[in-house]
Amino acid sequence: MSRLMSWRELEIGCVVPEPGNSVRYKTGSWRALRPVLDKSKCIKCLLCWVYCPEPAIVRREDDSVEIDYDYCKGCGICANECPVKAITMVAEAGGE
Amino acid sequence: MVGQVKSIKEIPREELFAPGHRLCAGCGIPPLVRIVLKAVPGPKVVVTATGCLEVATTIFPYTSWRVPWVHNAFENAAATASGIEAAFRILEKKRGVKRPKVIVFGGDGGTFDIGLQALSGALERGHDMIYICYDNEAYMNTGIQRSGATPRGAATTTSPAGRVIPGKMERKKDLLGIAIAHGVRYAATLNPAFPVDMYNKIAKAAAVEGPTVLHYLCPCPTGWRFDPSRTIEVARLAVMTRMWPLYEYEDGKYRITVMVRKPRPIEDYLKLQGRFRHLLQPENKWVLDQLKKDVEEFWERLVKLSSGSE
Amino acid sequence: MAAVTQVKGQRRVGMTGDEAVAYAVKQADVDVIAAYPITPQTIIVERLAEYVNNGELNAAFIPVESEHSALSTCVGASLAGARVFTATASQGLALMYEILWIASSMRTTIVMALANRALSAPINIHCSHDDAYAARDTGWIQFFAENVQEAYDLTIQAFRVAEDKRVLLPTIINLDGFILSHSLEGLYVLSDDEVRKFLPPKEPVNPIDVEKPMTYGPLALYDYYYEFKRAQAEAMKTSYPVILEVFKEYEKVSGRKYAPVKAYGMEDAEVAMVILGSSAGTARYVARRMRERGEKVGVLSLTLYRPFPEKEIVKYLKNVKAAVIMDRSYSFGSPGAQLFMDIAAALYNEGERPLLINAIYGLGGRDLTPEQVEAAFRAAFEAAKTGVVKEREIWLGVR
Numbered sequence: 001m002s003r004l005m006s007w008r009e010l011e012i013g014c015v016v017p018e019p020g021n022s023v024r025y026k027t028g029s030w031r032a033l034r035p036v037l038d039k040s041k042c043i044k045c046l047l048c049w050v051y052c053p054e055p056a057i058v059r060r061e062d063d064s065v066e067i068d069y070d071y072c073k074g075c076g077i078c079a080n081e082c083p084v085k086a087i088t089m090v091a092e093a094g095g096e
Numbered sequence: 097m098v099g100q101v102k103s104i105k106e107i108p109r110e111e112l113f114a115p116g117h118r119l120c121a122g123c124g125i126p127p128l129v130r131i132v133l134k135a136v137p138g139p140k141v142v143v144t145a146t147g148c149l150e151v152a153t154t155i156f157p158y159t160s161w162r163v164p165w166v167h168n169a170f171e172n173a174a175a176t177a178s179g180i181e182a183a184f185r186i187l188e189k190k191r192g193v194k195r196p197k198v199i200v201f202g203g204d205g206g207t208f209d210i211g212l213q214a215l216s217g218a219l220e221r222g223h224d225m226i227y228i229c230y231d232n233e234a235y236m237n238t239g240i241q242r243s244g245a246t247p248r249g250a251a252t253t254t255s256p257a258g259r260v261i262p263g264k265m266e267r268k269k270d271l272l273g274i275a276i277a278h279g280v281r282y283a284a285t286l287n288p289a290f291p292v293d294m295y296n297k298i299a300k301a302a303a304v305e306g307p308t309v310l311h312y313l314c315p316c317p318t319g320w321r322f323d324p325s326r327t328i329e330v331a332r333l334a335v336m337t338r339m340w341p342l343y344e345y346e347d348g349k350y351r352i353t354v355m356v357r358k359p360r361p362i363e364d365y366l367k368l369q370g371r372f373r374h375l376l377q378p379e380n381k382w383v384l385d386q387l388k389k390d391v392e393e394f395w396e397r398l399v400k401l402s403s404g405s406e
Numbered sequence: 407m408a409a410v411t412q413v414k415g416q417r418r419v420g421m422t423g424d425e426a427v428a429y430a431v432k433q434a435d436v437d438v439i440a441a442y443p444i445t446p447q448t449i450i451v452e453r454l455a456e457y458v459n460n461g462e463l464n465a466a467f468i469p470v471e472s473e474h475s476a477l478s479t480c481v482g483a484s485l486a487g488a489r490v491f492t493a494t495a496s497q498g499l500a501l502m503y504e505i506l507w508i509a510s511s512m513r514t515t516i517v518m519a520l521a522n523r524a525l526s527a528p529i530n531i532h533c534s535h536d537d538a539y540a541a542r543d544t545g546w547i548q549f550f551a552e553n554v555q556e557a558y559d560l561t562i563q564a565f566r567v568a569e570d571k572r573v574l575l576p577t578i579i580n581l582d583g584f585i586l587s588h589s590l591e592g593l594y595v596l597s598d599d600e601v602r603k604f605l606p607p608k609e610p611v612n613p614i615d616v617e618k619p620m621t622y623g624p625l626a627l628y629d630y631y632y633e634f635k636r637a638q639a640e641a642m643k644t645s646y647p648v649i650l651e652v653f654k655e656y657e658k659v660s661g662r663k664y665a666p667v668k669a670y671g672m673e674d675a676e677v678a679m680v681i682l683g684s685s686a687g688t689a690r691y692v693a694r695r696m697r698e699r700g701e702k703v704g705v706l707s708l709t710l711y712r713p714f715p716e717k718e719i720v721k722y723l724k725n726v727k728a729a730v731i732m733d734r735s736y737s738f739g740s741p742g743a744q745l746f747m748d749i750a751a752a753l754y755n756e757g758e759r760p761l762l763i764n765a766i767y768g769l770g771g772r773d774l775t776p777e778q779v780e781a782a783f784r785a786a787f788e789a790a791k792t793g794v795v796k797e798r799e800i801w802l803g804v805r
Contacts, residue, residue, distance in 0.1 A: 005157070007633035007640075012574060012611055013513035014634060016154065016621040020162040022116030030121060046104045050291045051328050053126035054115035063105060071115035075122035075317075076325030089325070139616035143482070156630050159621035164614045166485060167623035168508060172478035175470065179440060179482025179490075180614065182466040186437050187488060190464060191607070196616050214478065217471030 023071075027054065031074035033089040035067055041086035048078035048087065099137060099299035107295055108134040117153040117160040122324025124314040124331065125149050125230050127288040132199060132228060133163065135298035139196035141166065141180055145173035145206030148237045149230065164196070171210035173202045174218035174227060181223045197302060198225040204245035205235040208269050219278035219307045226301045227309045228286075229271060232316035240319040244269040247339070248390055249383045250371045252319075257374035262383055267390050275309035276345055284344035284353075286312040289332035293353050297344055313340045321370025333365040338395045343402065350402040362388055416594040416660070423557045423586035424449035426593060427493070427519045427579070430561035432463045433601035437488035437608075440468040440479035444498040445531045446583040447521040451493060473498035477505040477516070484514035484576075485622055487613030489565065492516060495583055496523035499537040503544075509576045510545030511638055512623060515568040515608065516576040518546075519561065522683065522734075523583040524770045532771020533583040535682060535734040538711070539744040545638055547577040547645055548712040550682045552668075554591035556709070557581040559662060562601055566652045569608050573645040580711070582684040584771060596660060604659050646713050666715035668707045671697055672722045675704025677786035678760070680723075680749055681732040682708050685767070685774045689732070692779040703783050716752040723753060727790035728761040730782045734768045742798070761789045767802040778802040 011017050044063040049055070056072035057065050067078075079087040101107055112133035119125055125148060133140070141164045144150040150167045153160040168176040177200045187193040202211050207229040215227060234252045235241040242252040248267045251257035255264035272283045282304045284297040294312075301308035315331050317324040334340035335354055339362060342354035362384075366372035375384045421429065428450045431439070439458070441451045457463035466483075470476045476492050484490045494502065499520060509516055520541070524534035538548065547567060551557035560579045568577040581587055596604075612620060626634055653664040670690050672678065681689050686707035693703045706722055708715065723729055731750075733743030742750060746764040753759040765782045768774045782802060789795045 004629060005633065007636040010633060010637050014156075014511055014623050014626070015612055016157055016159040016624050017612075017618075018159070019619040019621070020114035020160060022114050022153070022158040022160040025116040025118075025158050027116055027118065046107075050104050050107065050131070051127055051288065053119060053121075053123045053327075054117075055111060055113070055126070055130060056115055059109055068115070073121035075327070076323070077122055077327055080325040081328050141614055141616070151625050154621050154624035156624040156626040159624060161621050162619060164616060164619045165621045166482065166614065167621075168478055168481050168512075169504060172475060172505070175475035175478035176482035178468060178470070178475075179438065179479035179484075180486045181482075182440075182468050182479070183438050183483035183486035183488035183490075186464070186466040187486065190437065193487070194616070196614075213471060214475050217475055220471070221468065 026070045027073055028070045031072060031092045033074040033076060034069065034092045035072065035074070035076065035078050035087045036090055037065065037067055038086045039064065041084050043084055045083060047081050047083065051077050051081055053077070098303035099135065100296045101292060104291055107131070107291070110134065112162040114160045114162060116158065118155060119148065119152040120318050120324065122317045122327045124232065124288055124316060124327050127291070128228070128230055128286065128312045128314065129201070131291060131295050132298055135295045136197055136199060136226065136302040139194060141196045141198050143173050143177040143180065143198065143200045145202040145211055146170035147203035147206055149201055149203070151237055170206055172214045173200050173206055173211060174214040177225050178218045178221065178223045181225055200225055200227045202227070202229055203236070204229060204231040204233060204243045208244040208271060216278065219275060219280060222306050224305055225307055226298070227307060228312060229310070230312045230314040232314040232319060234319050236316050236319045245271070248387045249375045251374060252371070262374055262380045271311050272309060272345065280307050280309055282308040282344070282346050284310055285340065285342050286310055287331050287335055287340060287342055289328045289335065290342060290354060293342060300346070319371070322368050326368065330365070330368055333360065333368065336360045337362045337365045338391055339365055341395060341398050343398055349404070350398065352398060352402050362391065416596060418592055418594055420590050420592050421554060422449065422588050422590050423551070423554045423581045424521065424588065425453055426554045426558040427561050427581065428453035428457070429595065430558045431491050432457045433596070433598055434489065434562060434565050434605050435602065436465050436491045438466045438468065438480070438483035438490045439492065440470050440476045440483065441492045441494065442470055442473045442476045442498060444473070444495050446523060446587040447493045447495045447519065449587070450519055473501040474505060477502040477509060480516045481505060481509050481512060481514050484516050485512065485614050487608065487610035489569070489608040490514070490516045491518070493519040493521065495521040496525055496537050499540060500525060503540065506541055506544040506546060511634065513574040513641070514576050515574060517561070517564045517568055518576065518578045520578050520580045521583045521587040522580050530770040531583070533585050533734065534769050538578070538580045539735050541578060542712055542744065545575065545642060546712065547575050547649070548580060549578065550580045550708060550711055551586060552684055552686045552707060554586060554589065555593040555662070557586055558593055558595065559656065559660060559664065562596070562604065563652050563656050563664070565605050567645065567649055570648050571609070571611055573641065573648050574611055575641055575645055580683065585684045600659055604656065642713050649710060664709060666708065666710035667718040667722065668709060669704065669722055671704035672706065674702050676702040676727050677783060677790050678704040678706055678723060678726045678729040679732060679779070679782060679786070680706045680708070680729060680745065682711065682745060683734065685732070685734070688774050688776060689779050692776045692783070696780065696783060714748055714752065719749060719752045720756055723760055724756055724758050726760045728763065728786040730763045730765050730786040732765050732767055732782065736766055736769065761795050763789060763795055764799045765802050766799065772803060775803065
């Protein structure tokens with residue numbers, strides 16, 4: 001959202017009319033560490049999916065998972081909780 | 097039984113809580129919210145008290161909520177929800193409007209302390225709502241000040257671990273005890289490290305016609321001072337040390353849902369968190385002993401209460 | 407004076423102010439009532455509970471556990487699309503104060519009857535306008551009833567104003583505690599059908615809707631809060647012409663004419679009195695006696711207090727030599743009590759404007775006697791004669 005609205009453009013009352021539009025705010029820039037998933041190790045237990053606070057772990061149709069780096073804040077819960085250590089936290093590369 | 101799951105795989109996929117919110121990395125709140133929105137079936141409205149969840153997920157012009165969501169003030173989430181619930185009930189009668197389930201989220205601040213009156217009134221009047229307290233054990237949004245939910249001995253900014261007074265000297269209020277005394281038909285504790293247990297309890301609460309109260313332990317890396325990757329680990333230890341018993345109350349019967357026969361020493365839980373580290377000093381042993389006594393007493397009482405059931 | 411003419415067989419009844427308000431609310435077919443009892447509003451709440459429990463009013467009556475919860479509950483209900491009513495006074499209003507601002511900012515259409523009562527301490531259950539004034543900055547539309555007929559009529563009109571899509575602001579009807587709330591007066595009431603026609607069911611704007619999920623009450627930082635307030639200010643301004651419209655519509659139905667300001671003797675008044683609430687009657691009684699003696703006095707009473715009827719005030723007071731502004735409250739440390747400050751601000755930039763005196767009266771239910779009213783007029787005449795206000799603030803009848 002680049003341009004700020006003028007008062008006349010505001011919806012009536014203190015409302016945000018568009019549901020879930022926080023997806024436009026990419027919190028991935030917060031990261032200092034990034035999770036890297038080794039899919040060969042993944043057992044599709046879905047613990048990382050259930051625990052992710054964003055959520056930045058997408059559950060696919062076949063219950064495999066994908067990390068959404070647009071939002072991942074690099075907290076490391078997924079890596080810490082993965083029962084087979086399929087996720088490792090690495091330093092976020094300088095500049096995307 | 098209503099909407100119960102046996103494994104994480106059975107938990108519905110739809111995300112009604114969108115990323116892009118500004119809760120801290122590793123925050124303990126979203127695991128609760130995501131599961132609540134999946135476990136409560138049908139149309140729903142969410143009311144939230146002022147606090148971390150409300151502030152970080154609805155910074156204009158953004159919102160992370162994909163359901164109707166209302167914020168009024170700090171101490172009146174239960175009252176606001178009462179109005180929404182009653183309005184939909186009467187509008188359903190008068191004009192056939194469909195009635196959504198009302199879910200209320202309040203922090204420990206907005207529930208135990210400033211919000212307790214509104215909750216009490218709502219429970220007494222019997223409004224159909226699920227009231228969920230996400231308890232990070234202090235007024236976190238305003239900077240980690242103590243609340244009635246802060247456990248004995250914990251350091252907060254208004255109960256600092258000082259040379260003369262080492263942390264909060266009072267014990268934690270028993271929220272579910274208060275709810276049960278109001279006659280709710282279902283009440284339960286929740287913990288993010290036990291997602292299936294959590295999901296099933298929420299589904300049970302959702303099926304009750306009338307008020308239910310759920311109490312969620314919400315580890316806070318920022319306020320409890322631990323590495324954000326350990327949120328679930330800390331939550332799990334709370335259960336395994338009996339600091340956070342997982343139980344439910346259903347129509348007069350208590351049931352411990354995660355039995356802890358050989359508890360881990362409480363020190364294992366405390367040493368992971370900066371807010372408790374001073375309790376491991378020998379000069380503060382007397383506080384630690386009191387805390388242990390609190391935990392033991394509550395557990396014994398709970399075991400006794402639930403021995404009648406099963 | 408609102409001309410009370412018999413229109414097409416309206417029923418004449420005897421009711422107290424509280425009863426009349428409750429009756430109007432019943433006829434308005436509200437959906438949700440959430441209120442906490444406080445003297446002198448209790449009869450309103452009790453009467454409504456009776457209507458609901460006897461099946462005469464199909465509404466949810468929520469006996470909340472405090473006034474703060476009363477208004478909070480009303481906000482939730484209004485957002486859900488319901489027609490909502492509450493009532494309070496004094497300490498109750500003070501307790502719900504935080505939510506008053508929220509109710510208006512979130513553009514709820516709550517209607518509230520305020521049985522004006524003094525604020526503690528010391529505790530007092532009788533009439534002052536402290537509570538009405540306390541709400542004056544909060545973005546609520548405010549009416550003042552002078553008698554029970556007006557309390558009834560304004561309650562009905564309030565729903566129409568509040569819910570109008572060009573307004574969408576919560577509205578207060580003030581009625582003097584005990585003096586109106588508990589006094590039995592004769593009034594004409596409309597038929598249920600007439601009220602139903604005048605007040606069709608609420609058509610909510612942006613109500614809570616699972617099909618259109620919105621977020622109500624977000625956090626707005628310094629990049630947006632300011633714009634929200636500007637928009638809200640505009641809403642209050644645009645409510646003024648709508649209020650005039652509703653007054654006109656209501657006159658067609660009831661035969662009773664309402665206006666933001668009632669003027670008596672202002673055509674040739676040398677000095678004027680400006681007053682709110684039931685004491686206007688006393689003021690006019692004295693004014694009539696004085697005019698019979700050849701003294702050119704006039705009385706302005708405000709039916710509309712917020713938005714402040716600046717145009718009318720300026721129109722009537724411009725050519726008066728001195729005016730005494732009557733305040734049934736006090737604003738400690740301020741350059742005048744509340745209505746005085748409103749009037750002074752409205753007049754300040756006018757080239758021609760009267761000298762102003764502030765008369766404090768009737769606090770905590772102290773009677774305003776004709777002698778006190780005459781003394782106030784005398785003070786205005788003194789200022790008019792000398793061209794100087796010796797004492798800006800006078801306290802009528804205090805020992």
